[in-house]
Amino acid sequence: MNRKLLELFLTVLFLSCNGKRGVSLDLSQASLLISPAWEETFQNTTETIFSEEIGKRTGLKFDRADVWDTDTIIAIAISGESELYGRSVPARINTHPEYQKEGYRFVHERKNGKDVLWIIGADKRGVLYGIGKFLRTAYMQRGQLSISEDVDTSESPKYALRGHQFGYRDTANSWDAWTVDQFDQHFREQVLFGANSFENIPFQDPGSSVHFKVDPQEMEIQLSKICAKYDTDYWAWTPAPEDLTQKNASEEGLRKQEAFYARCPRLDGVFVPGGDPGDNHPSELIPYLKSLSVLLKKYHPDAGIWVSLQGFNKEKTDYFFKYLEENSPDWLTGLVNGPSSPPLQYERDRLPKKYKYRFYPDITHTVRCHYPVENWDQAFALTLGREPCNPQPFRYTELFRRDVPITDGFITYSDGSHDDINKVVWSQLGWDPNKNVGDIVTEYCHFFFGPEVAKASADGIFDLEQNWDGPISENETIEETLTLWEKLEAENPQLQDNWRWQQLVMRAYYDAYVQTRLAYEKNLEQQAYQMLADADNIGADKAMDHALTRLLQADRKPVASSLKTKVFQYAEKLFHSIGAQTGVAKYGAKSPERGAILDFIDYPLNNKWWLEDEFKKIREFKTEKEKLGRLEFIRTYASLGQGSFYDNISSADAKHVTSKTDDAIDYLWENDGLSRKRLSTQLFQFTPTLEYDELDPEADYLIRVSGYGEALLRANGQRLKPTKYEKGYEQFKEFPLPKDLIMDGKLKITFDKPDEEHLNWRKQSRVTDVWLLRQSPKTR
Missing domain, CATH: 2.60.120 (Jelly Rolls)
Structure with missing residues (x-):
């Protein structure tokens, strides 16, 4: 999309969804009524979400009431409920979204001199999703809370399964540093954007991460409790023993699993990958899964066993589907399609209709992954690597619409907070695959950054995606993106401690630094080749000396140091705000592939290292003719x-x-x-x-x-x-x-x-x- 058209589109969109369209309904003095039909714990959860999220943005306080004694009321009810504390609940025929599973409606009603904003949910989740939509679109500033008077919004989700993996383990580039409260807040935010499932990776060694604030076995329980609190599904990703043919391997694996099931307050799904890790033949894996299902039902009768065919060859795949066709086992709930699984349509066609089909897309990585970034410049791949902050709303919208329709939904693969925008995009498309991605990103910015900055920051997110499209040397967006984020940074000091803000601003500086350095170092390389062209006149050794001196200028006279400094400053902020591990030595990242973008920020963007090694080899040649021949080949390699x-x-x-x-x-x-x-x-x-x-x-x-x-x-x-x-x-x-x-x-x-x-x-x-x-x- 043309940048100017994009800006115009987002401006119109912003004005239509930030609560300033037409006449606004002032809710700053409203009372809060919550249906007593739910148990007290859920009433308290609802009140807490509403009060805390509005309170932190406006400073306003909302206490639950049970009488209609104010002129403005926010009323939270169940669809089909005839009245709330003596007043009729707006009703429509039961084919409307608020009567469908997880559906909601929020609508303004003016009656008998009172303004009532109704949030009506089909069930507990529907209420939370209705609150989420309200919070994402209401105008909230200090002392102000309003929404359009003519609001009438309702929807129910297209896909029944909409979730994300949050593995509390050392390979995650931030989550192993989180507290229970941080996970609680984050799961809440994910729910407010439409997620209904969270998948943990249990059985972690307590000594595997220096960042753990909580013993992993304790965190397993706490995450289960958080899911119960928000009525979301709690899943576990639990590989089978890597070699089930070994003596007692199956028995040990089952004992370990049973202990986990027993200590979880809530557990809804157990996903056992067929590979990555593990390389068991289905003839060994299937009996193990069957035994696993018996243990799971013992503690969680409604939970299901799921399996993927990741890494399966044709023989293994045929064996598995033949087993399903001949035995039709009831112990299996569904099949998961993940990276290295057989193609989606192939599995869907062979999977009997009685089984559900879940997608497990990788939305967290950029290279060596399920969805590598298209047209990504090598300079970004070498520096930003596999797990940088990677908002790609347009790209993931396209991929969602291509891949998800033949499934029953998804729980995405993620390994950190760097893909936060991608998660929200998938959650929202899980509700409506035709949602405009501009709406989704603007609501994200509206909720997390505030209405006054929503339009500009949404524009900045789209620009960050454009930064990665094609050759860096030809990309004019990178400089424009930095200018925009520098302006936003200067004008919004109140967001300096917001981790979502921090990683976006850091990306803008990082991209610009790479672009500047790439142009500089490529030019040095071309100058070095020009010096090699003079080898016939000055001799091979002297030409190599001159070329190497020119190449080393990148180290002796670095460029754009101020941009690099800003990257390091934001990396420090992110470490303190969410434990983001952007370096191995400096911040304790698990490995260089796990978000360690600082460790590669100065990786040579020309062939300096290769040339250094080649020159060493050439100096050992016996004749000048050999040296000159090799230097000429190097000089004209791509020219x-x-x-x-x-x-x-x-x-x-x-x-x-x-x-x-x-x-x-x-x-x-x-x-x-x-x-x-x-x-x-x-x-x-x-x-x-x-x-x-x-x-x-x-x-x-x-x-x-x-x-x-x-x-x-x-x-x-x-x-x-x-x-x-x-x-x-x-x-x-x-x-x-x-x-x-x-x-x-x-x-x-x-x-x-x-x-x-x-x-x-x-x-x-x-x-x-x-x-x-x-x-x-x-x-x-």
Whole structure:
């Protein structure tokens, strides 16, 4: 969407939903009536949510009443309830949303001189969701609470299952530092945006994280209690023993599970992944699950057993579905589709209708994951890594609408607070897949940042998503995004302790720092290559000295230090506000992949490290001729003569690559992320597609491929035979291109996928670089 049109859209949207449309109903002096039909504990929960969330934003206090003795009242009732403390509850026919499971309505009624804002829920959850919608759209400022007089909103959810995983474990990049109160508040906020399920990961070693404030076994119980408090489902992600064929493995696993079931006040679902971790054959896993279901029903009769087929090959998958068809077990509630599961539609088609089907999408990671960021510049992948603050409302709206419809709902995979906006987007789309993403994000900003800043901050969130679209060097949005967030930062000091605000502002500074550094370091690399071009005149060793000195200027004369300083300042704030672990040594992150963005903020964005290593090798060559030859190859690696083409396969600025990195992996991870390989070697696809339309039909061409393992190359559909076939990193395969394949000047290169299902993905063949080299007459 054009930025100016987006701003106009959000302005209109903001004015329509912030309580200032038309005539406003002043609720600052309203009394609060809550239906006595619920038990006292839920009445108290409802009053607490309402009073605390409004109180912290307005300073107003609301005490529960049981008489209609004020001119303005906020009344919370059950749909179908005929009256509340003697006054009729607005009623409609029972096909309306407030009569459907989890549905609600809130509507203004003026009668007998009184203004009543009714929040009417079909059930407990419906009431909480109605309160959530009210809080997300009411105008709240110090001493002010109002909403449009003509408000009449009602809805019920499309999907029955709408949840998120919150694993209290050391691999989470913030949650292991949280207290029970922080989880309580966060679960409440998730409910207010439409979530109804939370999944923990129990059985954590109390000594596994230095950040634990609470023993993990105690937190398991507390999270269960929080879910009971808000009437949300409590799930557990509990892998089976990794090898069930080992003696007593099943019995030990069952004993451990039973102890967990016994100590949980509430438990609604147990999800056992078939893989990741675990590699059990279904012939071993199914009996274990059956025994597990007996124990689960003993303590939680309404809870269900769920399983995924993650990592299953065809034989395992066929075995599982054949078992379901022949046995139709009642102990199984449903199937879960997660990363590395068979395709969604395939599983849906084979799953008997009696079983539910849950989606387990990864909305927390950016690379080596279920949904890698599309068109992401390598500089971001190398620095921000796998778990940065990653709001992608447009992208995840598109993915939700593509993948969720054939399921019964979802509990997303998450490993921290950095994907908070993505969770809200999924929760809200779980209510209505056609909701406008602008509405969702603006309500998010309205609720967490306040009505006066909602429009601008929503605009800033969309801009952060645009920052990641395509080559950094061509992205003008990054600078504009920083300008916007700098202005918001300066004008809203009251938000400086808000962790959601902190991570968004930090991202704006981080992105701008990477952009500035990338331009600087790429320019230094080009200057270094120009110095290598003089090697014939000054000698190879001296040319390398000059080139290296120029490359090291990035360390000796760094750029944009003020932007980097701001990133570190916000990282410190986030550590104190929510325990965000943005560095391994500094903040105790579990590993470099777990949100440690500070550890990579200065990762070289040119080939400095690779060149340093190459220069060391070249200095050992015996002859000057060898040295000069290798330096010339390095200098012209990606800078070819006219009529030849080079593509770094997964680079955002690749000119001829038409395929996307949908493999869930898009760059090599080694040495804890500090790989010294050439940058292009770290980017790959398993089976890329490239297209050319500017070839000379009379010329001879050679296709050169770099990568790892096999490269089963086709040119315009015809498999080519190689004249060179090296399989290691930074080695080459070469394929002469027959002229008769390019008579029209066009070429499409594809790669067949080798039969490597037995290999871990890290060992499977991949392509990193492709050259199409026009051969000069003397080399034909």
